[in-house]
Amino acid sequence: MVSKKQIERRIRELRSILSQKGIDAALITKRENYIYMSNFTGTFANLLITHDKAILVTDFRYTEQAKEQAQLYEVVQYQGNLNVTLNDLLTANNVKILGFEDGYITYKAYDDLSKNLSIDKLVPLERTIELLRLIKDSEEIELIKEAVRVADEAFSHVLKFIRPGVTETEIAAEIEYYLKKHGARGPSFDTIVASGWRSSLPHGVASNRVIEHGDAVTMDFGAICNEYCSDMTRTVFVGQPKEELKKIYGIVLEAQKAGVNGAVSGLTGREIDKIARDIISDAGYGENFGHSLGHGVGIEIHEDPRLSQQGTIKMRNGMVVTVEPGIYVSGLGGVRIEDMIVINDDKPMVLTSSPKDMIIL
Structure with missing residues (x-):
């Protein structure tokens, strides 16, 4: 501590x-x-x-x-x-x-x-x-970095486990086992694994659905280390995805990068949310992005400040937030990409290191 x-x-x-x-x-x-x-x-x-x-x-x-x-x-x-x-x-x-x-x-x-x-x-x-608690001191940021590191490693590990025939629940269990085995007290929230058509469920907690060829698999999870949380999301594909899903992935990735780069000191959560939301809306998927862009993370997995259309708190150096835009199309699937960052003047410090380019297993 x-x-x-x-x-x-x-x-x-x-x-x-x-x-x-x-x-x-x-x-x-x-x-x-x-x-x-x-x-x-x-x-x-x-x-x-x-x-x-x-x-x-x-x-x-x-x-x-x-x-x-x-x-x-x-x-x-x-x-x-x-x-x-x-x-x-x-x-x-x-x-x-x-x-x-x-x-x-x-x-x-x-x-x-x-x-x-x-x-x-x-x-x-x-x-x-x-x-x-809004502003994290240097010791808190180091504790959060440790929780982020364990989650990043869990993502790298689970990529070798995902294949047709395993269930979402088995993937979630593999992630959580890795987290605990490598220093986490446990997951920071119920691990989300949503595949195929279920990937259009933003909070699709893992089910017994079996992974199939062509599926998108969205994994949203985090670790608790020394009472501090981490939170990350990646969407990967098992075999070649449909063209629309490829298109959606590119849009979400563009919006996510813009949101990260735009998360600078002095802007409100509403203003940062708009940066990413406008990209998705201009691409024709505005109605398919219904949640906020991000939230603060610390001892709690969801805390202030909020990057949302109602977010009025101005960013200050030392605030730790997520940036997690998504597009969800019923019957097709969805994509979400999430990093944790530290507000740092006009150059946010990105804590999450897992790759964001499209991964096809």
């Missing part, structure tokens, strides 16, 4: 925001956010960050792990009722105004906090942690 120096910086930045908003402490319960703020990777924790203390509350299962991973935090083990422990800590630290993750906790959890904590006010944090 990242160094104590980076965790210290994140805590310091959060405290600065809390001061600006007049909030005494932040309660962080979303797993991706408490990983980001503490390095603790267990499945249950509550972080309580005041202006001078950082406390991690968890149960018996995770106290030892938390002490090892979250070295800048006081680890408190609760027994019985979690809210009683939280309330004791809030009282001891004179917390009257508590920030909570309004975009994450359920109404019931909010109601429980409101009724059981002796504070004056609950204040929405309004995605404060997610906004801190």
